[in-house]
Amino acid sequence: MAMSDSGELSQQMYVNDVQKEKVLMVGAGGIGCELLKTLVLTGFKHIHLIDMDTIEVSNLNRQFLFRKSHVGQSKAKVAREAVLKFRPGVEIVAHHANVKNQEFDIDFFKQFSVVLNGLDNLDARRHVNRMCLAAGVPLVESGTTGYLGQVTVHIKGRTECYECQPKPAPKSYPVCTITSTPSKLIHCIVWAKELALAKLFGDKGQVSDLDVRSTSNEDNAVSNDPDEAEFFEVRSGESNRSYAERVFNRIFGQNIVTALQNEDTWKARRRPDPLFLDKVLTEEDAATQNNASSNDGTVSAMASLNLKNPQEIWSVKDNARVFLESIRLFLEKRSKDVGKIVFDKDDQLAVEFVTAAANLRAHSFGIPMQSVFEAKGMAGNIIHAIATTNAIIAGLIVLEALKLLSNRTEECRMTYCVEHPSGKMLLMPVEMAEPNPRCYVCSETPLVLELNTATATMREVIEKVVKRKLGVTDPVIMQGATLLHEAGEDIEEDMVAYYRALLDKKFVDYPTPITTGVVLTVEDYHQDFRCSLHVKHRDTFDEEKEPEGMVLTGDLASLNTTETAAAPTPALDAPSKAENGHAEEEEEDENVVMVEPAPKAATAGTKRKLENEETHPTEKRLRASEAVPVEV
Amino acid sequence: MDPPTELLTEQEAAVYDRQIRVWGVDAQRKLSKARVLVVGMSGVIAETCKNIVLAGVGSLTLVDDSKLTLEASAANFLIQFDELEGQGITLAEACAASLRDYNPMVQVKAEAGSIQNKPDSFFGNFDAIILGRSSISLRKHVNELCRKQGHRIGFYSVDCRGTCGSLFVDLKSHSYVSKRAKDDKDARHELTYPSLEEALSVPWKSFPKRTSKLLFALRCLEDFEHAEGRQPGHVSSQDLPALLAFWKSACEAQKVAENLVSEPLFQRLLGSGSSELPPVCAILGGIVGQELIKAMSGKGEPLRNYFFFDAADGKGIIEMVAPK
Structure with missing residues (x-):
């Protein structure tokens, strides 16, 4: 490939050459849409694109190749169509599939000059890393959260592989913190979605020993108690409302009373306050409800209770009303789903139930409550995402790809995009690290x-x-x-x-x-x-x-x-946050990040x-x- | 806590969910009131427009009467290929159509006519003005007009020259909130900016040693184009001897050493001519978009007052240039 006199990157040197190169993009989401656009503008003409996802409304603020009318369709396929409108001559092969599928074997990877990742999960990243190592194809890896992002280059034998450095373990919490001694709202949210929601509306067989309980005393664990299993069934002749009230008094009231009997637990802790419905709601409160309904036909307790502002922190009374109303709506409007509900951040009613249940439990334990917007972010582990950072990161990915393809690998860098300039630098390139000789992936260390x-x-x-x-x-x-x-x-x-x-x-x-x-x-x-x-x-x-x-x-x-x-x-379990400051570890509320x-x-x-x-x-x-x- | 305020619509809440988690509802609401003008539909401006339309500014007005050509579409993905065949449609009109499609909640319009012929009062209709590639005299003129208006108008001028890019920002005076490191609480800050004229008047001798080479190289190039009566970007490698002579006299006038900028950088800038490298457009357009969002929403620290990016070393550098 042509080099300018100075050996620096110059305009002309790539344009004709990249046309021949065949590249693989994994991911057609936030980074992927930007990357595909920038690749074709740069002159790339042979691109394979893999993404298993379909388009959602919350993608539209940044995944600019998609429109509202595309919601539900394959990201890879729609992205291809959109790009062909401004560059019709480009060959883009769209795979609506999981990159881990057998069809994408080592021979498949070997046909590409470079692999470019715009992925959203550790599992797929590790898989692609191994495929690239096996096929001997260089990998450009990337990630963003809010204003932060980074791009790294991985060349077998030359630089560290994606797995040479420890990766964060999935967040997890000790069971007793969740069932008995929550001290943060996230504990209550995990309780609400994994225990309460699952117990009432999920697959009964899956809840196993993780039962709704409020005591750390294993002997009192109600999981093996046949009465307990029966308690959460709707009784014959019982109205849905009475059922909801009975559940409320049990899980926020009686269970707390029982837990309080275990004095040892509370020696060094604030004692929780039991909540009973007759103290929370007056008869009048309980009677007024259920006139409004949502515009678009979504089943929503907020809509029927006329609670409009998702940013607002509900009163204890409103939380109780949402809790009762969401149970009623599950039983009446979502009866088909009852028995197989699993928490999904896009299930409005499930989000409302979890918010109300978490807030009520938080109130008991003296933990500040949160709005449905914030609770949804925590429960769904929602990533902060904006178009600008993705555009910047995609630009940096293409620049690294150009260096790789013109055999200027010594010029490749790992680049951080930071929110607050470090020195004067907003985009900060650093030298690539050497392979870790003790890496169990690229060095096969036992x-x-x-x-x-x-x-x-x-x-x-x-x-x-x-x-x-x-x-x-x-x-x-x-x-x-x-x-x-x-x-x-x-x-x-x-x-x-x-x-x-x-x-x-x-x-x-x-x-x-x-x-x-x-x-x-x-x-x-x-x-x-x-x-x-x-x-x-x-x-x-x-x-x-x-x-x-x-x-x-x-x-x-x-x-x-x-x-x-x-x-x-x-x-393998190390929390790597402090170590390398990758954007992918900078997530949400610092307080909720609890790693093993x-x-x-x-x-x-x-x-x-x-x-x-x-x-x-x-x-x-x-x-x-x-x-x-x-x-x- | 924020005082109770008007609510976002259901559609806004659904589409903007992920970014509201970055900058908050209050910032989103302020952003949705911002009226933005962009001039000159280059690749970097196309990137910028995409970013701010997706983010949900109130309105966006595009000025560019030039014709749709293959060259104009080189780094501009807002132009659909089949439009190139069409007759009588301007660059601004073609780009506006694509942008409307990106986000129907934003008012996007194409303003006919040249920016030089707009009355002074025209500029008062906006809260931010972004100039693409333009002469140094036009930039000074628009910057002064912005400063004279009754309300604050954010001024941005941005250009991508091949592998290099630069951004100048003048927010006059700006107040913003950001989280304090020590207690993570919101704190209010005030910033003042020099005008473009003032920034240009700073003697080169007073710059710190590690100032970005691009600052000097691009100024020299723009002054050279102006002196030669060229359109911005209308240069080629053949101009190297003349440009180096121009640089020599500039260094003498400014009393700085000629080796402040190396010859290969000038070669590279001249060699790019008027073309833009698309990944550099994406990076620069991302920075401009992000800066405009910060300025219009009053959330987060905006940069002051120059930004430079060079693909050769991959550095994105902020320079503060103001008279002492």
């Missing part, structure tokens, strides 16, 4: 998996570690040359039966017991990913810090000693004992959200 081999099963390891932490989709797990597990379609029936038999067997009971010293190999053929897990037995885990009952580190030394030098390997504590393997040079901490039986956690907050 990992250590600590678990209780007397109780752990393959099923747990697959769910909690292999899928959630390693980001593997279709795992093949081996012990030496022996297959222990395989996922996929073309597996012999006898093998399926054999794997199924192993799935719930305790590790110590395996034909060759899996215990300290055993090395398990995890592979994903599609991602061309493999890594080794060195198993290490441990009896107990800290329920607060190690809620999953197993800990994954990159610290091989810990196999032999209890006190270990910390490895600079990415700590790290096993502190991230900082080189620090030492720490892993086994002398106070331990508790493991306890399940409620996951606030799977999504890593990053704009598409």
Whole structure:
């Protein structure tokens, strides 16, 4: 490719050359729309575009290739049509599909000169990273939140891969904080959507042991109480209104009264105030209601109660009215959905129910309440997103792509877009980091998996570690040359039966017991990913810090000693916020960001004992959200 | 807490949901009252218009009577390809049609005629004016008119020269709220801006050492174009010897060393001629859009008073240029 005399980027050098290049864009959302536009204006003529999403109204403030009339249609396809109107000669292949599909295999990736990501979740980012490493195609990665954004370049063997640095774990909260001792509104919101909403209108089979209760005393947990299950059914001859009132008095009143009996819980805490309906609403309040209805036919308690301002914080009385009214509306207008409701930020009635229930609980516990607008953002983990940052980031992505395609990789930079200038810089390029030699993805560094081999099963390891932490989709797990597990379609029936038999067997009971010293190999053929897990037995885990009952580190030394030098390997649970300040970690209200504590393997040079901490039986956690907050 | 205020419509609340989470309802309401004028439908102006129309300004008026040509559409995605065949439609009209489609809640209109011929009173109809590529004399003229109006008019001039871009902002005096670092509470701040004339009058010798090279290079280029009687951007690599001579005398007059700007930067600027690099337009248009939103909504600290971007080093730099 032509170079200007000075070796600097100049106008003419790319225009003819990029026409030949074939590029892959993953994501046709906020960044994707901007990126597609900028790519074709720059002269790119062969573009593949993958996005599994369809268009929503809340996209229209920034995803400028979409109109209201497109709501519900494929983002990839509509984006293609829109761009062809101003550049008809360009070849754009739109895939309305998940990038993790088998059709997008390594050979598919190999046809591109560069892959450009405009994604909104960690899972897909990790997958694309592995596909690019396997196919040997450079990747330009990006993310934005509000005014913040960043662009990074990943070249196999030259720079760090997307997974060389630790990524934030999904937010989660200890169950007892949610069920018994909330101290922040987010705890009440998680309670309202995961417990209250699920208990009343969700799949009864899925709620399991996470029941509506207000005590930390395990003996009092009502989950196994048959009366409890029955209590939340509408009784024969009972009006919907009476049912709603009965539920109100139970979950905000009686349950709190019961919880207060456990004096130990409240020694160092503010005691919650039980709420009973006769104290909250007068008979007059209870009688006035339900005249208005929403314009567009959405079922809404706010509409029927004539509450118009989504920014307003409702009084306790209004929260109670919304709570009762939303239950009535679910039973009367949404009866088809009852029994399968799962919280969705676009389900107005569910948002209203969750806001009212969370606020009422918050009021009990002396926590400030919030508006339905704010509560919706918290419950739906909604990302702050604006067009301008996406446009800037898309421009920066194209500039990096141009450097990659003209073999000026030494000029590639990682660029931050900041809100408050650092020095005088609003757009701040920094040198790309070298590959992390201890990265389990691009350097295939072995990992250590600590678990209780007397109780752990393959099923747990697959769910909690292999899928959630390693980001593997279709795992093949081996012990030496022996297959222990395989996922996929073309597996012999006898093998399926054999794997199924192993799935719930305790590790110590395996034909060759899996215990300290055993090395398990995890592979994903599609991602061309493999890594080794060195198993290490441990009896107990800290329920607060190690809620999953197993800990994954990159610290091989810990196999032999209890006190270990910390490895600079990415700590898989580490909250990386402070470390690299990526925009994707800058999310919403700082207060609500609670990440799982790290096993502190991230900082080189620090030492720490892993086994002398106070331990508790493991306890399940409620996951606030799977999504890593990053704009598409 | 904000005092009770008029509500957004259901449609506004639904479409603007994600950005209200960034700047708040109050800022959105102020933004929806802003009347914006843009002059010269270049690629960077097309980007800017897209951004502020999506964000939901009140109205946007476009001025550009030039014809639709393939060249005009090079970095301007607001022009639909089939319109290039059409007759008698101006650039402003073609762009206005696309912008209306982006957000029906914004009033977008094309104003016929040239900006030079508008009466002074015309400028009083706006709260912000954004000039695309234009001569230094037109910029000074419009900037002065903005400053003379009874209400504050935000003034922006922006240009993309190939791989480089620059933005000048004059908000005269501006008051805004932003979160204080120490307690995360909203605090009010006041800023004053120099006029373009004042900013241009600052002697080069008084600039700090690390000032962006683009500031000097672009001024020299614009003065060169003016002295040669050229339209802005009507230059080529062949002008290098003449431009370097012009630069030499400028440095002598300003009493600064000639190596303040390196020759390759001049080469690059001349080589781009009148073309714009689309990713640079996107970056610059994003910055202008964001700055206009901050200024019109009174939310967030606006930049003062120059911004420069160079694709060669990837830096986006703010420079404050004001007389002592």
